[in-house]
Amino acid sequence: TQLLEQSPQFLSIQEGENLTVYCNSSSVFSSLQWYRQEPGEGPVLLVTVVTGGEVKKLKRLTFQFGDARKDSSLHITAAQPGDTGLYLCAGVDGGANSKLTFGKGITLSVRP
Amino acid sequence: DARVTQTPRHKVTEMGQEVTMRCQPILGHNTVFWYRQTMMQGLELLAYFRNRAPLDDSGMPKDRFSAEMPDATLATLKIQPSEPRDSAVYFCASGLSQTGHPGNTIYFGEGSWLTVV
Numbered sequence: 001t002q003l004l005e006q007s008p009q010f011l012s013i014q015e016g017e018n019l020t021v022y023c024n025s026s027s028v029f030s031s032l033q034w035y036r037q038e039p040g041e042g043p044v045l046l047v048t049v050v051t052g053g054e055v056k057k058l059k060r061l062t063f064q065f066g067d068a069r070k071d072s073s074l075h076i077t078a079a080q081p082g083d084t085g086l087y088l089c090a091g092v093d094g095g096a097n098s099k100l101t102f103g104k105g106i107t108l109s110v111r112p
Numbered sequence: 113d114a115r116v117t118q119t120p121r122h123k124v125t126e127m128g129q130e131v132t133m134r135c136q137p138i139l140g141h142n143t144v145f146w147y148r149q150t151m152m153q154g155l156e157l158l159a160y161f162r163n164r165a166p167l168d169d170s171g172m173p174k175d176r177f178s179a180e181m182p183d184a185t186l187a188t189l190k191i192q193p194s195e196p197r198d199s200a201v202y203f204c205a206s207g208l209s210q211t212g213h214p215g216n217t218i219y220f221g222e223g224s225w226l227t228v229v
Contacts, residue, residue: 042220042221043220088154099168100157101157105154
């Protein structure tokens, strides 16, 4: 079983601060995805990273895939209250069935 | 606006009762997933289908859970008999083959919130 560990589990910051959260595994993934989930809703895909070392930016969010394709980070610049939510990473195995395994998530609260 | 539709949104039932959750995937999507989410375990994959055939149900307790796709527009997850430890949010998601490819997004429904008392 491929496990994804996300850290920290909980994070509460002030609006305008920067933050970085992590997704780590001992397994290699063919790609890795980040989702955001808001209360009462399903997760929504933010980004997919595929190549080791790849960096993708989505407005104030920067995602990086580790060189060995085992870990990833998410950096948010100048956090806003609208960034509040549960951030999930999910690893895709390289098999034909492309199974998606999720971490437990990081609960982020951005205070106005 | 295409979306995954799940019913019921909320269900409270007594222990021992049968529970059936339904999912209508996005039209044209050939891969359907069932996930369960709890505070303790996070999102756990229960089962998934491609072209209506079950690919992996290793995460599903076989003695009481069953998942089927009677046709391309309907996926069902059944629990019989239900137990309090089954209380969770059950999500259905759909997508195209090669999940995890940047061009292929999986879309989640809003979930079925199950409470077994």
